[in-house]
Amino acid sequence: MIRHWQEQGACPKPFGNGTTRLKYIKGQGAIILPVKVNGIEARMIIDTGASRTSLTRSFAARAGIEPVKDDGSIAHTANGAIWVMGGRAKVISLGDARASNIPVFIQTVEQKGFGPGIDGLLGLSFLGNFKFTVNDGVLELQPLS
Template sequence: DPAKRNNEKTRAIIEKYNKLGGCGNQYASGTTKIPLTNPKAIYAKAKVNGVSGLFLVDTGESYVAMNKKFADKAGLSGGAKSKIVLQTANGLSFGSVAVAKQISVQNARAQGVTVVIMGNGNSPLGKKLDGLLGLSFLARFDVQIGKDALTLTPRS
């Protein structure tokens, strides 16, 4: 569960290996402001493995979740190994777990992000929405919601 595992000890371990491996700032990088254009929800255009989609920012969702059609476009369906049961606002939902090489929202980027592929081809999130931007991405950033924008800044 990313929400439980995102703590100082885990971030320190990641930072240690980040420095040892010489891989640069791969865990999370870049600062982004997402305009607040809808009073009821925050939507963001995100890229998963370079494929653009529309995501609902959901701080109550443990993982980045996406419909199978979008996951196929992003090359993730073949990498889905384990199954997961999720408690959603609409009840129980089933999905497969995979890892995206990179997810980006404007300048904010994260590598190796755990994602959940929902459904079996149909779109459980609606026709216009490709996914939910959950904590497996968001927890890598300090998230601040202001009057006009949501700001993502990499955690240090």
């Protein structure tokens, strides 16, 4: 989908670099991995169905990401429709894979978080810059060429 948008000029060219191969716990219902946002460690759910990476309000503050009211949207989540403000992460990295200037959503209501100990969802605003495979307990990212 993102590659199609890039060809139409509606999305910037891929800007991810580095390759990573990480194991995750199979059978827990979600892939949860350690991620760094602006150098701050987070636990995030890998969500290939999310257009943007989404962060809790408290984690965004720890990572130094300011919400931008003009860049918000109504997001339809498992918890219902909520208003989320936009922002940008300077750098997001998952293992040795990293990308810069990533658009993110920041939840405005902390009570509707992603679950205990989860700082956000790693969505296509990051993952779309990589070829990724998920197979038998291993997630692998490679830069798009």
